[in-house]
Amino acid sequence: MHRPGVLLLRSSRWPAGRTISLQAASPARRWFSEKRSLSNSSAKAARGASKSTEATSPGHTDVGETPIPRLISTDTFGHSDAPSDAPRFKTRTGPHPKSQADLTSIEEWKKEQSKLTFRGTVKELGQSQASVRVPWTKKTREKHRVTNVYYVQLRDGxxxxxxxxxKTKQRxxxxxxxxxxxKPRQMRWIDESWVDEEKVLEILWDNDVPGYDSSHVTRVTADEIRFPASFxxxxxxxxxxxxFxxxxxxxxxxxxxxxxDYxxxxxxxxxxLRALARYGLIxxxxxxxxxxxxxxxxTRIGPLRNSFYGSTWDVRNDPHAKNVAYxxxxLGFxxxxxxxxxxxxxxxxxxxKNSCQGGESLFLDAFSAANDLDTSSWDILTRFQVPYHYNHDDHYYRTSRPVIETANYTTTLDSLENRWIAHINYSPPFQxxxxxxxxxxKRWGIRAESFINAFKTFADKxxxxxxxxxxxxxxxxxxxxENRRVLHARRAFDTTSGERWLAGAYVDEDAVNSKMFTWKRKAGVFEGNAWESDT
Structure with missing residues (x-):
């Protein structure tokens, strides 16, 4: 929920008098009981209905006996001082709320209570979180949405x-x-700008971070609640x-x-950049x-990644090469x-230079090949650790990783639609x-046999x-x-018929991700519908 402070602190274009205050309701036992008949409890039902209309956002009590504190709304948002064509957050209108005596079943009563519960915009769910009714914004393009937010999350953001x-963006x-x-002592929605069609949730803290007094205010927009910086x-x-x-x-x-043009x-x-993001190859x-x-x-897409090969390197025939690439x-995939x-x-x-006979470059989408695997092979290749090493006189590197790294490393994804691949790791020359x-x-031998079969299936693809x-x-x-998605290879070439010379470089994934993201942000891609931003 990162929003420049200068924007958050600007005064509202519209009056901010419509507040939603966090107040602890006086304890009251649940008056409704499934064991009581509707006729015997009609008087209490009338009193309960009367209480529920005293505040815009009545408190919700669970089936148990313990009452839950309520957020009391001091405004119904029934009036509007904004342009008539601007979207507004309006409360439920219509006939007087129904009482228990008007209903014939517990299910109907619960449905009616749920309607009343969210007539306001905020209600407390507990000591650590609140349920917020997020108003319409140009990014969501939907009426309203109820979402849970944690107080620690709001304060941390x-x-x-x-x-x-x-200036430094450091905390x-x-x-x-x-x-x-x-916990908050007050939470309220204020109108920030009807041009942006965006509201701001303003929070005053009851027991803030040490060193911050009661004047400290946290402000977060509706879009920042729905779509924080990480979204x-x-x-x-x-x-x-x-x-694929x-x-x-x-x-x-x-x-x-x-x-x-580049x-x-x-x-x-x-x-x-969009083509590189989608296909992994340009x-x-x-x-x-x-x-x-x-x-x-x-360096147009990110800083050079240095290695023992240097910040840049040359791929050409070398009679003293320590790598088959040279x-x-x-050169296989x-x-x-x-x-x-x-x-x-x-x-x-x-x-x-590339005047030799041969030397064609080969590329293959390893994500596509992995996605076509059967469930058993997929499961094995996401779990079995394969060692890789570089072993020379002056350098030794070693690590182990599965052939397929998924977005969730602990869950087997049996459904093809749910296969989210993070990286592929495939480099037989350096195993x-x-x-x-x-x-x-003993157990490793059995698992190794299964791995070899699955690995062969992947290699065949x-x-x-x-x-x-x-x-x-x-x-x-x-x-x-993309190095960990697109496999590359090269056909042999004849150095007697010409010369082949390629210059190479690496860029880290984080750097390219940063470039892809910041370019879209500067281009205003994220200002529209959040679900249509990928164009």
Whole structure:
């Protein structure tokens, strides 16, 4: 719920007198009992109905005997001083609320009570949270929605100038400073702007963070409650829509952008970013002839990722190579640097020379291949840990990870529709030896047999020619691909017939995610309907 303090503190265009105050109601035992007949309790029902109309938002009491404190609304929002065509938050209108004597069953009574309960905008559910009726906004494009918010969550998200430095965006308090029993002494909706069609929830705290007095106010908009700062980021990064593709699909959907447009045209650059987000693969053409271009292309989407190969590196035939990539041999499908704790998210290969016979580049959507797995193979490949290592005189790296990393690492997703893939880890050339503890020796053998069968099933899908997109990069062309989604390979080439030289670079996934998100935010993509922002 990050909102610039200068915006939150601006005065309301409309009067803010319509308040919803948090008050503890006097304890009263539940007057309704299933054991009492409707006729015997009519008098009490009348008294109860009368009490429920004294406040705009009557308190709700559960089936048990313990009463729950209520939020008392001092206004019904029945009048409007806003333009007549502006959407308003209006309360229930109509006949006098029905009493228990008017109804014939407990079910009908509960339905009637639920209608009365949310005539106001806020009601207390307990000591730690409240149920808030969020009004209409241009992002939701729906009437109203009831959502639960925690007091700790609201206080932790406060970004007023007393809590967050407007310049550095750094917080002045720690989450651990928030009292565990923090609660509001007042909550109210105020109109901030009918131009934005947005309301603000204003909160005064009863027992605030030490060092903050009673003048401290937390303000959060309706959209920030429904769509906090993390909503669009998660939607545009981890939860972004992916288009699974095969050879035929990429033949048709391959995205090319000129170097000039990539560097200078923000609109076309943004379109290229969207293609990269969806397909994990884009191409750049008409690049000036210079070894330095790969760095310039890479830093357009994020800082260079350094490694023991250097900030940028060259892929060419080397008779003293310590990596098969630097030979002229065939290079099978793989992903780079999986032996590192944090492998690079994206890779760039800029072609400087490619006059050899052979040397075609191959690409494959590993997400698509994994999504087509049977349930048993999927389950095994999401759980079984595969070791990767880089073992040379001056460098040794090692880590283990499953072939398929899902959004939820502990749950087996049997439904194809619920398979959310975070990363694929597949690099046979750099797999390391298994380390097996004596306690797991017997059980590991059984699991290893199942893993090999599942791994073979996955490898067969990868080798399917119908999945493989192939092209030969020409000088002045560059490919950018998602390292832990798109597998890449290379056909052998003949160095006696010419020369092949590619310059490479890595960029971290976080950096590219940041670029994708901030570009859309600056372009105003998130200002519209929250569910239609991905365009």
């Amino acid at each position: 406060c970004d007023c100038p007393l809590c967050v430095d407007p 002045y308090f720690r989450t651990s400073d928030i009292p565990s029993k923090i 669009h980021y998660n939607k545009e990064t981890h939860g972004r829509p992916r288009v 593709w095969n050879k035929a699909g990429m033949d048709e959907a391959q995205h090319w952008i000129s170097y000039k 560097i200078e045209n923000d609109a076309k650059f943004g379109k290229a 191409f750049i053409k008409d690049i000036p002839e210079s070894r330095e271009m790969v760095e310039k292309i890479a 030979t002229n041999q065939n 793989h992903m780079d640097l999986l032996y590192m704790t944090n492998p690079p998210g994206f890779q760039l290969l800029h072609c400087l 390391g030896p298994f380390r097996i503890s004596s306690a797991n020796m 990868i080798e399917d020619p119908e999945r493989i997109f192939e092209l030969k990069l020409n000088p002045g062309e560059c490919v950018i691909f």
